[in-house]
Amino acid sequence: MSAQLTQRVAFALLTLMAVVVVVPIVLVVGYIVVQGLGAISWEFVSDFPRNGMKEGGILPAIIGTVLLTFGTAIASIPIALGAAIYLAEYARDTWLTRTIRLAIINLAGIPSVVYGLFGLGMFVLFLGFGASIVAGSLTLGLMTMPVVISTAEEALLTVPQRFRVVSRSLGASHWQTVRNVVLPNALPGILTGVILGLERAAGETAPILFTAAAFYLPRLPQSAFSPTMALPYHLYVIATQVPGMPLEVQYGTALVLLVLVLGLNLVATVLRSRFRRRRQW
Amino acid sequence: MVSKFSIRNLGFYYDDHQALRDVSVDVPANEITVVFGPSHAGKSTLLRCLNRLNDLIENVALRVEGKVLLDGQDIYRPGLDVTELRRRVGMVFALPIPLPLTIRQNVTYGPLMSGEKNPARLAELVERCLKQAAIWDEVKDRLDDPAMRLSGGQQQRLCIARSLALEPEVILLDNPTSGLDPLSTAKVEASLEILKESYTVVLVPHSVQQAARVADLAVFLLNGELVEAGPGEVLFTSPRERRTEDYVTGRFG
Numbered sequence: 001m002s003a004q005l006t007q008r009v010a011f012a013l014l015t016l017m018a019v020v021v022v023v024p025i026v027l028v029v030g031y032i033v034v035q036g037l038g039a040i041s042w043e044f045v046s047d048f049p050r051n052g053m054k055e056g057g058i059l060p061a062i063i064g065t066v067l068l069t070f071g072t073a074i075a076s077i078p079i080a081l082g083a084a085i086y087l088a089e090y091a092r093d094t095w096l097t098r099t100i101r102l103a104i105i106n107l108a109g110i111p112s113v114v115y116g117l118f119g120l121g122m123f124v125l126f127l128g129f130g131a132s133i134v135a136g137s138l139t140l141g142l143m144t145m146p147v148v149i150s151t152a153e154e155a156l157l158t159v160p161q162r163f164r165v166v167s168r169s170l171g172a173s174h175w176q177t178v179r180n181v182v183l184p185n186a187l188p189g190i191l192t193g194v195i196l197g198l199e200r201a202a203g204e205t206a207p208i209l210f211t212a213a214a215f216y217l218p219r220l221p222q223s224a225f226s227p228t229m230a231l232p233y234h235l236y237v238i239a240t241q242v243p244g245m246p247l248e249v250q251y252g253t254a255l256v257l258l259v260l261v262l263g264l265n266l267v268a269t270v271l272r273s274r275f276r277r278r279r280q281w
Numbered sequence: 282m283v284s285k286f287s288i289r290n291l292g293f294y295y296d297d298h299q300a301l302r303d304v305s306v307d308v309p310a311n312e313i314t315v316v317f318g319p320s321h322a323g324k325s326t327l328l329r330c331l332n333r334l335n336d337l338i339e340n341v342a343l344r345v346e347g348k349v350l351l352d353g354q355d356i357y358r359p360g361l362d363v364t365e366l367r368r369r370v371g372m373v374f375a376l377p378i379p380l381p382l383t384i385r386q387n388v389t390y391g392p393l394m395s396g397e398k399n400p401a402r403l404a405e406l407v408e409r410c411l412k413q414a415a416i417w418d419e420v421k422d423r424l425d426d427p428a429m430r431l432s433g434g435q436q437q438r439l440c441i442a443r444s445l446a447l448e449p450e451v452i453l454l455d456n457p458t459s460g461l462d463p464l465s466t467a468k469v470e471a472s473l474e475i476l477k478e479s480y481t482v483v484l485v486p487h488s489v490q491q492a493a494r495v496a497d498l499a500v501f502l503l504n505g506e507l508v509e510a511g512p513g514e515v516l517f518t519s520p521r522e523r524r525t526e527d528y529v530t531g532r533f534g
Contacts, residue, residue, distance in 0.1 A: 093340060166378045169334055170391035171368035171447055180394070185381060279381075 029262075032254050039252025053216060053238055054245055058253055060220055064133075064228035065202055065260065067221065068212060071137025072201040076144045077194060083145075084152035084190075089178050108146035113206035115143045120210040132225045136212020143207055144197040151193025155186040188275035195268040203261050205232040215241075231257040285310040285351065285451055285481040286331060292346035293326055293335070293505075300326040303347070304507045306500055308451075313473060313482045315496035315513065317489060319528065322502040324485045328453045331356075331483065332370040333363050351451075368395055371444030375456040377436035379428035379443075384420050387428045387439055391447040406446050413479075414442035415472045434465025441472060451481040458487045470495055489529055493517040501525050 001009075047057030083100075091097040119139030129135040159182045167177040201207075213233035221228040235253045238245045286308035293301040301323045308314045316324045329335045333356060335343060349356050356366055368391070379387050388407045389397075397403060407424065411417040416438040420431070428439055437457055444452055454473075458466040466487070473495055476482055486492040492499060496513030501522075509516060509525045520526045527533055 162374075162378045163380060165334065165337060166374070166380060167390070167394075168337055168364075169332065169367055169372040169374075170394065170443065171364050172391070172394040173364050176394050180390075181380060 029258065032251055032258055036248065036251030036253075036255035039246075039248040040255065044252060045256065048218070049216065053242055054249065058231070058234060058256065060217055061229040061231045061234040061253070062256065062260075063220060064213075064230040065232070065257070067133055067228060068136050068140060068208065068230055069198050069202045071133055071224070072140040072144055073194070073198055075137050075141025076148055076197065080145045080148035080194075080197075081152055081190070084149045084156060085178060085183075087149070088153045088156035089174075089182065104146045104149050107142075108150065110143075111206075112143060112204050113209075115139055116207040116210050118142070119207060124211050129225060131210070131212055131214070131227045133212055133221060133228050134224045136208045136228070136230075139207045139211045140201040140204065143204070144201045147197040147200065148193050151196065152186070152190045155189025155193060156182060158189065159185045188271050192268045192272050195264050195271070199261050199264040199268075202264065203232055203257065205236050208233055231260070283310040284308060286483075287350040287353070288327075288330075288347070289350065290347035291327070291330060291349060292344075293323070293330060294344040294346075295338070295341050299505060301330070301505045304502075304505075305347075306507060306510050308481060308483060309498055310481045311477055311479075312497035313477050313484060313495050314498045314500065315484050315486050315492045316500045316502060317486050317492040318502035318508075319533075321504070323505040324502055325455050326505075327502065328372075328455050328483060328485055331451070331453055332367050332372055333357075334367070334372065336363065364395075368447045369449055370451045370453060371447045371449035372453045373437070373440050373444050373455065373457045375459045377433060377440045377460070379431070379436050379439060382428060383425045384428045384431070384439060385424040387443050388446045391443065395447075406448075410442040410445040411439075413445050413472065413475060414438045415468055415475075416442060432465075434461045434468065437461060437465070437469060438472065441469070441476075445476075445480075449480065451483065452476060454482065454484045456485045456487055458491065466491075489517075489531070493529075501528065503528070 044057045045062060046059055048059055050056035083104075087097065087100065091100075116139060119135060119142070123129045123135035123138050124131055127135075129138075163181050163185070164177050167181045168174070172180065205213075208230055212228055213230050214227040215237055217227065217229055231253065235250065235257060238253065239250050284307040288304055288306050288308070291301055291304040292299065304323075304327065316327055318324055326335065330345070330349060331351075345357055351366070351369070355361075371391075380390060382390065385407055388410055389403050392403060392406060397406075408417065408421075411420060416435055419435060420426075420439070428436065431439060437460070441452075441454075441457070458469050461469065470491070473482055473484065477497075484495065486495070493513065496517070498510065499513045499516040500510040501508045501516070501520075501524075503524060509520060509522045511521075516525065517529055520529060
């Protein structure tokens with residue numbers, strides 16, 4: 001086979017593999033839109049479930065997921081950001097920082113159901129928060145933290161070293177340099193990481209299974225220590241636990257969850273591309 | 282003649298590599314001191330010893346021997362405020378590195394960091410420093426444009442203005458014209474002549490020719506050692522040392 005032909009075949013194969021990646025996402029989204037669109041109505045997103053959840057809407061699940069996502073943000077962002085700044089800007093290469101990095105990598109690899117069990121033991125039972133928004137947010141926050149730390153550290157490290165040296169040469173302290181030069185330039189990258197982390201948290205079922213989610217609640221959560229309905233868990237329940245559930249309602253619920261998560265993804269993408277265009281270095 | 286810096290038996294190590302050995306020289310106030318020599322002579326290291334910018338190098342064991350006295354005070358003494366030192370000893374780098382801010386913000390960065398808040402005073406600083414660096418006329422109508430949009434020569438003069446805004450006593454320039462065309466270089470050199478009236482200037486030059494053009498005091502370094510130091514007009518015309526003569530006349534380097 002001539003080099004020319006080999007090249008063409010290889011190129012065709014590589015293109016094919018790249019296209020294969022696109023196919024599942026198009027199929028999944030397309031299928032869910034086709035199956036679920038019929039269920040979507042104003043009532044569906046603004047009303048409580050009725051008649052054993054077979055009718056009415058999914059408002060409490062939507063609100064629950066939004067609340068849990070906010071809670072996750074509050075629980076994870078400050079600590080994750082602090083850790084990322086420490087690792088990127090202050091930490092020297094010692095056994096301690098190597099251990100911290102190893103811990104972060106391993107935290108990211110822990111299955112979500114294990115986080116759920118840990119949350120049950122730690123927040124629900126030991127700290128006595130009960131199955132609640134607080135317990136669920138803390139559990140999801142733990143799960144989100146390694147993702148946010150890694151992406152935020154990455155974003156901080158992409159700010160060129162020369163800016164730090166210049167800032168210090170102008171008599172700025174270490175922290176002034178981080179605060180005024182590094183953070184502003186890393187912020188869009190950090191935001192992208194935060195959103196990607198939250199998006200994952202919003203779609204998770206296992207961590208909230210034992211820590212926050214309720215099968216069915218007749219009213220919205222009254223406080224941060226109330227349990228709540230949530231979209232992923234609601235979807236799991238109506239797909240497996242309720243006999244005679246209309247398919248359309250199941251796919252409609254999936255569609256709402258998908259729109260929520262992909263919406264966050266879209267925000268992250270837009271942020272990133274705007275940042276790239278505005279970046280001066 | 283008043284000495285601004287007195288460098289006494291200065292040695293500097295990166296890990297096991299000795300970059301400077303036993304360097305002793307006095308840097309006169311309000312003159313241009315030129316530190317020149319071939320690459321790896323230790324010129325930049327010497328410059329960065331004077332504002333302790335070498336301290337920022339990570340993951341390398343640094344060691345300093347000897348003393349560097351600024352107005353008679355050792356700048357390596359324990360408890361010295363390094364940020365304060367860097368305000369007294371400003372620095373301009375080989376490549377212009379504007380911060381990703383506007384022209385105005387680049388100039389006000391240093392003063393703001395040291396706590397200057399008075400807007401009138403800041404505005405006055407911006408105008409005065411940009412004038413001193415011979416760039417005011419080119420940027421006065423677009424002070425709020427991104428500094429990165431300036432040409433290389435303008436960026437370098439902005440960086441000089443930015444150091445001046447610290448109201449330092451000494452300005453270190455590490456090959457500030459390396460990336461500049463001859464016209465911009467001439468502008469920067471002209472501004473050095475103005476600057477030495479108010480500041481002590483220490484310059485690593487781009488070439489021997491540049492060294493000869495601007496030096497009041499010339500310091501020749503080779504492999505981390507000070508070979509010869511003397512008034513520019515003497516050192517470049519009748520050097521005492523053979524190695525200096527060979528380098529200055531282009532026989533090596």
